[in-house]
Amino acid sequence: MLALVQRAFGGPDVFTFDDVADPVPAPGELLVQVRACGLNRLDLLQRAAPLARGFSLPHIAGLDVAGVVVGHGAGLDDAAPAIGSRVLVDPVSTCGRCDRCIAGHTPYCEQLRTVGSTRPGGFAELVAVPAAHAYPIPVGMNYVEAAALPVPxxxxxxxxxxxxxxxxxxxxxxxxxxxxxxxxxxxxxxxxxxxxxxxxxxxxxxxxxxxxxxxxxxxxxxxxxxxxxxxxxxxxxxxxxxxxxxxxxxxxxxxxxxxxxxxxxxxxxxxxxxxxxxxxxxxxxxxxxxxxxxxxxxAGGYHPYEFVDMLAAVAKHDLRPVIDSVRPFRELPQALARMEAGGFFGRLIVEM
Ligand SMILES: [Zn+2]
The missing domain is CATH 3.90.180.10 (Medium-chain alcohol dehydrogenases, catalytic domain)
Structure with missing residues (x-):
């Protein structure tokens, strides 16, 4: 698959488009064909230096994924989004088993992983994500709008x-x-x-x-x-x-x-x-x-159930994200440059 890969820390030139192996969904995961991905300031911050514990190179950034389920890992039950369904992804997943999770401090899980930060993200044609953190795209919302939702x-x-x-x-x-x-x-x-x-x-x-x-x-x-x-x-x-x-x-x-x-x-x-x-x-x-x-x-971290509450509030009040600009995936470097320059209004999104 094609991906924007970060192989070092530094300026814009540490990101290059490469052909890399397709991800294989682990047990409990989905394979998602990315249709749109939102840009976040973290993409730029982690281009310059590692911030999150567990960050490693080479890295594929992109926290805000919306796409189509095209594969299932092992062990998924009927509750998992079906092949062909439209999903957006809560990028953060927690283990539920460590001392902090058991103590109710789930947002501070010792095994916390984030799509696009401490696991490969959506600046790619395909991404594997935990099925439990993929949600149906709200009715009437397209992929670009869906990719504008998760992190902000x-x-x-x-x-x-x-x-x-x-x-x-x-x-x-x-x-x-x-x-x-x-x-x-x-x-x-x-x-x-x-x-x-x-x-x-x-x-x-x-x-x-x-x-x-x-x-x-x-x-x-x-x-x-x-x-x-x-x-x-x-x-x-x-x-x-x-x-x-x-x-x-x-x-x-x-x-x-x-x-x-x-x-x-x-x-x-x-x-x-x-x-x-x-x-x-x-x-x-x-x-x-x-x-x-x-x-x-x-503010600290959030519990997984808050993501569900957030999506319910978006649906209840029919909220729509504001999009600054949408570019094709191949123009992701230009979109990142626009974010770095500032002065935009709303989300910057790339579309596959
Ligand atoms: Zn945990």
């Missing part, structure tokens, strides 16, 4: 509903509103009856953030000498909330907006964080958190 929608669902415990009527701040995960956050927050304030850069993308459901959007001021004018975000949020601040904030941008996000919280507000787009170390004044009874929450 489960990340958003977990951050907002499980870690953040969003309640109806609350006001939520969502940073980086053009990212796939942010659009999912906006959709879930609106579906849950929240008021949404987004932050984004640029007038055109601000307008699109309103289109996807933001009640208010703060166009982050970019001063080319000093970078983000981060104080502007907190003061804008305070103004938009009548001096109160937001009940909940979800940030995946990291250090660039971390302190401004804390300062945007109401008294006893919560901030969930789940990303490192601008780095891994943040600075803020400790009293800004404890003096106001605010809570910082690391």
């Amino acid at each position: 929608y489960i990340t958003a669902w977990h951050a907002l509903m499980v870690a953040g415990k969003l309640r109806p009527g609350e006001t939520v701040l969502i940073n980086g509103a053009g990212a796939g995960v942010s659009i999912a956050l906006i959709q879930f927050a609106k579906a849950a009856g929240a008021t949404v304030i987004g932050t984004i850069r640029g007038a055109a993308r601000t307008a699109r953030a309103v289109q996807v459901g933001c009640d208010h959007v703060i166009d982050c001021v970019t001063d080319h000498v000093t970078g983000h004018d981060v104080d502007d975000i907190a003061s804008s949020v305070v103004r938009l909330t009548g001096g109160r601040g937001v009940d909940l904030a979800v940030d995946h941008v990291g250090p660039a907006l971390f302190e401004a996000t804390i300062n945007s919280l109401a008294i006893c507000g919560r901030m969930v964080f789940c990303g490192t787009t601008t780095g891994v170390r943040a600075e803020f004044d400790l009293p800004a958190v404890y003096h106001w009874g605010r809570t910082l929450i690391g």
Whole structure:
């Protein structure tokens, strides 16, 4: 089969299209013919350096797989998706047997494996995946839309509903509103009856953030000498909330907006964080958190059942992912370059 294979760590040239052996599904696995695959920032991060324990070269990236079941490994029962069925894949699988799984800490399983990270992913014509983590594509959704769902929608669902415990009527701040995960956050927050304030850069993308459901959007001021004018975000949020601040904030941008996000919280507000787009170390004044009874929450991993809950919410509210662009598989390097350059709105998808 044809695959985009990573054989070293570095820049774009460590990915090359190669003809490699077809994967063979292990017991309990499916063989899926990939029809569409979503791009994620992790594809770029792991191009530069190994992040997840168990990552190895050569590697096939691609976390968000949608396709057709074309083969069965041994030991599958009638509950497994049939040959010919359309599936999307929860990329994370856990063992259910280790001490952490038995203790209920399934998201931190010692044997945790992720399609496209610690096992081969969807930047290929075929991929083997655990049958228990393949789900029917929602009715009326095509492969491209299905491939736009898994990572950003489960990340958003977990951050907002499980870690953040969003309640109806609350006001939520969502940073980086053009990212796939942010659009999912906006959709879930609106579906849950929240008021949404987004932050984004640029007038055109601000307008699109309103289109996807933001009640208010703060166009982050970019001063080319000093970078983000981060104080502007907190003061804008305070103004938009009548001096109160937001009940909940979800940030995946990291250090660039971390302190401004804390300062945007109401008294006893919560901030969930789940990303490192601008780095891994943040600075803020400790009293800004404890003096106001605010809570910082690391989003952490998700339980497999949350993926089922997420898909049910997508179906119930008829949510549709926003697609920035779709390219043929052979143009995957160009799609990765677009993601690296930034400035997109919604998901970048390749189609086989
Ligand atoms: Zn385990």
